[in-house]
Amino acid sequence: MLRFCDFSKTYKGGKRAVDSLSLHVEAGDLYGFIGHNGAGKTTSLKAACGILDFEEGNIFIGGISVKDDPMATKKMIAYIPDNPDLYEFMTGIAYLNFIGDVYGVPAKERNERIGKYADMFEISADLGTQIASYSHGMKQKLAIISALIHKPKLLILDEPFVGLDPKASHLLKQVFAEMCAEGSAIFFSTHVLEVAQKLCNKIAIIKGGKLVVSGKTEEIVGDGSLEEVFLELADMEGGEAGEA
Amino acid sequence: MKRNFWNLYKAQLSMMLWAGKKNPKNKKRVKARSASGTIVAWVIAGVLIALYEYIFMSMLYVEGNTAVFPPLVAMFAMFLTLLTSVSYAKALLFEAKDHDMLFALPIPGRTIVAAKLLTMYTLDSILNIVMLVPCAIFYGIFERPHISFYIYYFILMLFVSLIPILIASIISALMSIIASHFRHAQFVTVILYVIFLCGVMGFSMTVGSSAGGNEDVLVGAMFEGMLSGLSSIYPPLAWFKEATMEGSLSSALLFVGVSLLAFSIVALVFGKFYGKIHELFRPRAVRRKYKSSEKSSGIMLALMKKDMKRLFSSATIFMNQLIGLLMLVVFAVMFSIQNFGAEGEEVAELFSIMFPFIFAMAAAMVNDTSTSISLEGKTFPLLKSLPVLPKEILRSKLYLHMAFCAPVILVCGIAVSIVNGLPIIGAIATVVIPLCYAYSAGVVGLLINLKKYKFDWTSEVTIAKNNLPMVLTMLGGMVLSIEPMVIALGLYFAGLPLAAILGACTALAVIFAVVMTLLMNALGEKWFLKIEY
Known part of the structure; x- marks a missing residue:
């Protein structure tokens, strides 16, 4: 579903944020992407979503190159950034309708999904008010609902659990499980290692822009904890890519 | 206290003037480039304003009515200050996005308000200087006035924006209070602003047209009529004219005194009660059941x-x-x-x-x-x-x-x-x-x-x-x-x-x-x- 092939990104000024990243997220995968602050996680996610341009390597979504046909790949995905910067001048429902219009979701289907997820995340009563008055958690919930409106085949999320209350976090995990069971893939970055260990069937750890390890969670973690593995790998000099 | 004030003032001013360019490493080059954009914009505006002022001054010179020029430009500067200050007051005082953050700091409310008001004054003064300095230069070239003109003109120029700031702050506060009672507060503010602007434009047109009734009216005479009409409603304009054109010390003192008094009133009232009255400006967020859309758009x-x-x-x-x-x-x-x-x-x-x-x-x-x-x-x-x-x-x-x-x-x-x-x-x-x-x-x-x-x-x-x-x-x-x-x-x-x-x-x-x-x-x-x- 999502494949990074020797993807590298160098920012203006020469900073190499990601160096030769190769990774494969298959349909049905719940894939955790872990790394320090500034490791290159957000850069990789943004490049996959077509937000950041890149020169080296390639990224494929559903077999289509993000470089060659960004519109086709964007239609298959939904992206939730780490900070839910939404259109604050809109009401919640206006924002969801805007996203629905852009993805061409028919009104009936859209309303059904909005009703379902808004009730699930207990935000129905606030959809008529301006996003500017929302708390961080409410904005995060709205961003999640907007990402689910068009039933994406691949959901890309940057720190999705930040700002969510325990109940909403639990519900989001349920939604993830349902989506993966239906054949969608989820690729998300997180700092919460316990969540990644419990939730993800696959994990990748990135350090200084280089992939340190990737593969099935149980194979990477073994009998220990993800925290131990992460700290051990993080203390290693440089990044040495490897499949577990 | 003083350090807090100046730090706040610097932060507010740079936010309004040249913030916005991504500069995570706080590089001087990026800062300079960001600042240069604003400065270039002001310089271009200044050059064009000067050009049009020169053309206007030449016209008045031909008509033999140059005395109307300096107070007329001051009148335009006051009008513009009034119009721009309404939005500055909204952005800096009544609907400021940094309100909660600033008031959580161990800084007295009056210091915060004073820094914000000084920011408003600085921004308006830039506009006034861009408009008024070329005017004095051209008037000097054409008429060679007495030295007292320059002394009064350049001193009074610094006070031109103070009363309009007071009026604009009151208008802006009223707009915010009225709008906060509506569900679509921002939309209501837009409507109120349009009404205010149309009112100001309509009012100035009425004063201007009533002054220029006859068929062969000259430009200078028309504006002179407009000036005297506005002076009777807004005396500071008359004081400015008397001080600069006739060298009247009493008018100059009146202009400066009243301007300072007006500005002090704003600073004192808002400084003392700002925390309390700010609550009046907060839009009342009403939770309402949303309405589903029956149609989708392209x-x-x-x-x-x-x-x-x-x-x-x-x-x-x-x-x-x-x-x-x-x-x-x-x-x-x-x-x-x-x-x-x-x-x-x-x-x-x-x-x-x-x-x-x-x-x-x-x-x-x-x-x-x-x-x-x-x-x-x-x-x-x-x-x-x-x-x-x-x-x-x-x-x-x-x-x-x-x-x-x-x-x-x-x-x-x-x-x-x-x-x-x-x-x-x-x-x-x-x-x-x-x-x-x-x-x-x-x-x-x-x-x-x-x-x-x-x-x-x-x-x-x-x-x-x-x-x-x-x-x-x-x-x-x-x-x-x-x-x-x-x-x-x-x-x-x-x-x-x-x-x-x-x-x-x-x-x-x-x-x-x-x-x-x-x-x-x-x-x-x-x-x-x-x-x-």
Whole structure:
């Protein structure tokens, strides 16, 4: 579903944020992407979503190159950034309708999904008010609902659990499980290692822009904890890519 | 206490003047580049203002009525301060986004308010200096006044904005309080702002027209009448005139004293009660059950609706971007009421040349596209992540721009053409030339903004007011409408037929719009994709 092939990104000024990243997220995968602050996680996610341009390597979504046909790949995905910067001048429902219009979701289907997820995340009563008055958690919930409106085949999320209350976090995990069971893939970055260990069937750890390890969670973690593995790998000099 | 005040003042001023350029490493080069954009915009504005002041001064000199010039420019400066301070007061005082953050700091409320008021005063003073200094220079060159003129003028110049700031703060506070009672508070503020602006424009027009009743009225005499009319309502204007032109010390002291008193009242009242009265400005967020939409829109309509909602979400954005349309309507009303058509064919022909360019100037001042990329702000990555082609995004912004401009230009153009009995070619030019200018200004503004964008702003006033793309587009529009009008009038008086002049002007405007379209097609998408945030 999502494949990074020797993807590298160098920012203006020469900073190499990601160096030769190769990774494969298959349909049905719940894939955790872990790394320090500034490791290159957000850069990789943004490049996959077509937000950041890149020169080296390639990224494929559903077999289509993000470089060659960004519109086709964007239609298959939904992206939730780490900070839910939404259109604050809109009401919640206006924002969801805007996203629905852009993805061409028919009104009936859209309303059904909005009703379902808004009730699930207990935000129905606030959809008529301006996003500017929302708390961080409410904005995060709205961003999640907007990402689910068009039933994406691949959901890309940057720190999705930040700002969510325990109940909403639990519900989001349920939604993830349902989506993966239906054949969608989820690729998300997180700092919460316990969540990644419990939730993800696959994990990748990135350090200084280089992939340190990737593969099935149980194979990477073994009998220990993800925290131990992460700290051990993080203390290693440089990044040495490897499949577990 | 003092250190806190100056730190706050510096932070507020830089936020309003040149914040917005992403600079995570706080590099001096990036700071300087960001600041230079604002400075360049001010310099260009200053040069153009000086140019028009020189032309105006020359006209008054020929009429032998130069004494009206300095107080007249001061009057315009006061008007502009009043208009701009309403939005500054909203952004800095009543609906400031940094309110909670600042009031959580161990700094007294009065220090915060004082820093914000000084920021407002500084911003308005920049505008006043840009307007008033060239005026003194030209008056000095033409009239060689006594040294006392310069002393009084340059001292009083520093106090010109104080009373308008007081009035603007009160008006802005009232608007915020009224709007906070409505569910769509921002939309109500926009409406109130439009009413306020129309009121100010209508009032000044009434005072001006009542002063210039006779047929052969001279420009200087007309403005003199306007000045005396306004002076009777707003005495500080009379004090300014008496102090600078007649060297009256008592008037100078009155002007300075009352100005300082007014400013002190604002500082003291807001400083003492700001925390409490700020609660009055908070919109009452009402939780309401949302209404589902029964129909879905296409991508283009969805993008246009989004940008339109942003436009109506802030009075500052709305007024700064659509001020040209309001001016266009005011001009149309003015030209229709005066009914120049009754004065014969020659006058109708003259106005056939003037109306298209006057309308074009107003249309080119509609600058929503020149800020539309910057106003995406931190939501730009969201826009980029959507499955929408960049050219569709850019096109939606231009369509919205024309959706605002085209109906107003059509209605106003046709109305003044009929009322003033313009010949057919004049009527066509009055509609087509402004349409082409509006479109071209939209494209130019968008292209400049794609190159000169700012996303890291906290207040949209930074983008809507102190913004290089906007200033360049507006001033470019002004230059490209006034200069061709002067040339066209020259050709008309040289004996060239009206149809040939207007035909050529219309054709040139159309060609310019076509060239702009080709430029947009060639560069727009490329520049959009290059933006990294």
